[in-house]
Amino acid sequence: MAERGRRTVRDLRRGNRARVLQRLYFDGPLSRQELGPATGLSSGSISNVVGELAAEGLVEEAGVVESDGGRPRTLLRIAPAGGLFVGIDIGETRVRVELFDLSLEELARTDRLLAQHGYDVERIVGHVRTGVHDVLRDAGADPRSLLGIGIGVPGIIERDAAGAAGGPGAVVHGQTIGWSAVPFERLLREAVDVPPEVPFFIDNGAKTLGQAEMWFGGGRGAGAAAVALIGSGVGASVNRGDAFEEDLSNTALEWGHTTVQIRGRRCRCGSVGCLEAYAGAEAMRERWQEAGGPLPAEADDETALAALIDAARPAAGGTPDPVAAAILDETAECLGAALADLVNLFLPERVVLGGWAGLLLGPHLLPDIRRHVQEYALEHAVARTTIDLGHLGPDAVTVGAATLPLADFLASGGTRPAPAANAEAVRAADRVSANRGRDMVR
Template sequence: MSERNRRTVRDLRRGNRARVVQRLYFDGPLSRQELGPATGLSSGSISNVVAELVAEGLLEEAGVVDSDGGRPRTLLRVAPGGGLLIGIDIGETRVRVELFDLSLTELARTERLLAQHGYDVARVVSHVRTGIADVLRDAGADPGRLLGIGIGVPGIIERGGPEGAVVHGQTIGWRAVPFEKLLRAVIEVPPEVPLFIDNGALSLGQAEMWFGGGRGARDAAIALIGSGVGASVMHGSTFDDNRLGSALEWGHTTVQMRGRRCRCGSIGCLEAYAGAEAMRERWHEAGGPLPDDADDETALAALLEAAFPGPGGPEPDPVAVSLLDDTAECLGAAVADLINLFLPERILLGGWAGLLIGPRLLPAIRRHAARYALSHAAERATIDLGELGPDAVTVGAATLPLAAFLARGGSRLPASGTGGPAEPAGPAAARRRPRTPAVAGEASG
């Protein structure tokens, strides 16, 4: 048999595995009989693929269901213990590292704080190294079972060079940082464990499309509002769409001519008005009662409390109200740009700051977006909050290696990194904590 034919057979086998694993991951549990029409594969192919994946520990039984007049049917699902994933959020105030099983159930987490305005590359690399070691130790996990490590970072990612992924993060002072090379030199995991480094807003977008507010949408724009501002435009929510999306430097689009100086060096950027760091600075400049060393989270919570004191409290602070009104209009105008440019069905506001201000400002943001956008495009778009909380970037980062694993049909990369059959997977880690969304903390951006 020629080398070409051998490649074709191998690719066909991998494609069949990928169809089964992906369908079970997103729509399972399913029976063998249901997998046929769901994947388009013959019953013989289903039997062969399922037997192979069960033997490798990637699929497991998930109960039985009655059939019409026949034998009960056994349900199958992707085994949560079939492998481990790490998701890392390089945020602007902290580095968060989480360890997940294949179902994205959290097994362990850790956080490392970054000093205010302290985005030293060596410090971040050190935090990633120790964070990975800590979550593996805390979960009693074998590094050899890692399917990959996903990392969401602020900035533009350049690939294809000899140093791997290079990060251009102008707002954080990173210029052509060979981040992948630096990490590979220090992290203590097997060399065949792949690293996936991408923009944090894109990671957030994938998480929301797969598991959150973007489910079922063909096109969505997901905003990441933290200390800074970013966004992604996503196309399709599952592998069936064969499309993903792209990260946008949305925070550095202009919302005010001759406006405030942005930390990127330009003027009038959205981030200079709607990022948490900018809101803290603007309130302080306007005389808001904040100590000079107040961090972004503390300042934003105090700003909201001043503008919306609640029943029985003092009168709303007019300066705080005016500042947030201006922020809502800037965000509404920038959302209108997303609507006009990309015609999304849904727009989701996420990130720790977006989730904090969203419940108060969302009606005004919708109103301003409708005023600035083309009417037909605005009428078909919904604007809501993201559903996955501040963990969304770490969850999204974990979906980067997960997506590659599912695309390979559950095959693990061998030490040579050239692809091949899967190694048997071990049992699930015993210590498990369900992932529970919340609305506090830091995400990239």
């Protein structure tokens, strides 16, 4: 009862707006009549909320449909021009920055290669700074239209609630890339030239991939899904619920550093026998080079993996390279055994394989991976699980990064970031509303 008593008129209004925005975002276009049962709101509330959102440029008309025996119904949809998001993938081989409109349609993108300089923090921050500048410039976009910047990074993320007030914010612990307690959010806030009220959302790249696949791709409609990110390194997330559920959860796992071989190969994390030391594209390149594979020493992970696959699975009439074929076979078994662990531990309805290397390997290895999962997983657990490739392509981490600020925007009922100069006035208004709510309860 005490928690309910703290809800104010502002909270109720924000909740109603959130319901309408979420339904239009994921199920639209919809008519006002369809929004009522979809949201549980009265027709009067729907009219009020739609009027507000349309006046703010967040919702627009999307045509008219005939109805049985009644007046034609006007369809409504999210207005793409209602705002902008930036999604950033701090990947293993490049920093990719993309600008999206409110419907997550890509407006501009840029890539910064990392092969030469690796994960120098200052250089990464510089890539993000220039990348954000470039996509805004290329799209002719006003930075004041930004609703948030989402970033997917390797490693474990810790958060300081004081981030927006000058504290470190999101701190990254990326052992495999040499980052130890890097105050990444603070560094970006100091460097990136956007209005100070624009929020930053930083999370693990496998988690952003998982959210993208759950919302728009191979996990959509599943109650629970495990989404694997296979690139130069390896990660995963476990996702439960959908975008309309308050108990939606999305948990990043350091799956690449689970053990698949006792006293096995040395992993770049410093341990031995990790999945990443066998199934990551960087490790696969190293294994082929160690075995004498015909690769230039300077070949990057993407070039090397494509060459390895071509050698192991040549075009019709070609002779497979036995060493390359053995590496792919071992990789498939390691992935199958590790995926079986996810199946046994989390009982997902679906397993989705993503990441640029996962999508490159998938067409060749998916049948073998499925077979090995069947061999290593519990029969009852695996019988209810499907295993497929992701639907969103190699840009899924960037799209997922953009969903971080998008999720916050939808949950807040389309509340735009308050200009820094007005932030205290907004907080004061919230305090007044809260006090009125308590007075009404009394």
